[in-house]
Amino acid sequence: MSIRPKPPVVEPGGSSILVNPVQRGNPLLSHIKHVAYQFAEIVPDFQVGATTGALFLSLKYHRLHPEYIHSRIEKLQSLYGLRILLLICDVTEHQDYIRELTRICLINNLTIMVAWTLEEAGIYLSTYKLFEHKPPDLIKERIDNDYASVIRSALTSVKSVNKTDVMTLRSNFGSFSNIVHATPEQLAQCPGFGTLKLRWLVGAQEKGNL
Incomplete structure (x- = not known):
């Protein structure tokens, strides 16, 4: 049985966040600050480092299309050392959904990041990219203004x-x-x-x- 080759990870464009073209028009893009972004044919929605990829999901969309995130994770396969699910909490009754998605992330080796607004989500993406090459102790000691x-x-x-x-x-x-x-x-x-x-x-x- 032949082994299916893994999709290549696109090298970051300098200091830019790489964005999957399917996210074109996403209002989140206007909240990416202090760092540039460019569209590229990548598997996740955002690539914020050579080994860091992020999937984007709105709870409102997940409630209507619960199968969507499973197909996206399947396409991600084993790519990236740090795999993020960036979740926008845009529904009132969110506890059960977040609990379910946390379980899915644990099973599939993803880190879930919950944002309550697009502005907050933009800060998360920007910070990941800005600190891509920073030592961990600097990040831990940083008094951030997020x-x-x-x-x-x-x-x-x-x-x-x-x-x-x-x-x-x-x-x-x-x-x-x-x-x-x-x-x-x-x-x-x-x-x-x-x-x-x-x-x-x-x-x-x-x-x-x-």
């Missing part, structure tokens, strides 16, 4: 709000904009948000400190 860090910094500046609370808020509301515009009644439904903590958070909203 979307998630900005949200965490802004929310923990409110008295009594900690990192666990930030994760709770992001899980329930998704984007920073949704958190800022949430009503006191909606915030009160979040685990761990008692009367005092709620008072500080609502006060920060009303004063424009968020």
Whole structure:
């Protein structure tokens, strides 16, 4: 039985992210900052390094076409040392879908990255490319200014709000904009948000400190 040859990995175009032509018109592209991108015939949706490839998936699309991601992973075969599933969480009921996709990623040796907005997804892709040749310790020590860090910094500046609370808020509301515009009644439904903590958070909203 003949062995099917693996599709070649296209060498990166200098400092550019390589983009599969099927992603042409994806609004995510406008959120790739500080690094160029170019279209190329590659197997994944994005190639952010010589050994790093990323598949792109929106939960809204996955809900309608659950078979799609399986066919994309099959085409990826064993290419790339770091294989990423970049997931856009654009549905309200997302827990079961993310759990299912995490299991699929574990089975197929993929790393799942969940983004709540296209802006956040663009930051992830840009950061992977920008730090392609950086030593790991530099990346670990870096105090980054990415979307998630900005949200965490802004929310923990409110008295009594900690990192666990930030994760709770992001899980329930998704984007920073949704958190800022949430009503006191909606915030009160979040685990761990008692009367005092709620008072500080609502006060920060009303004063424009968020």
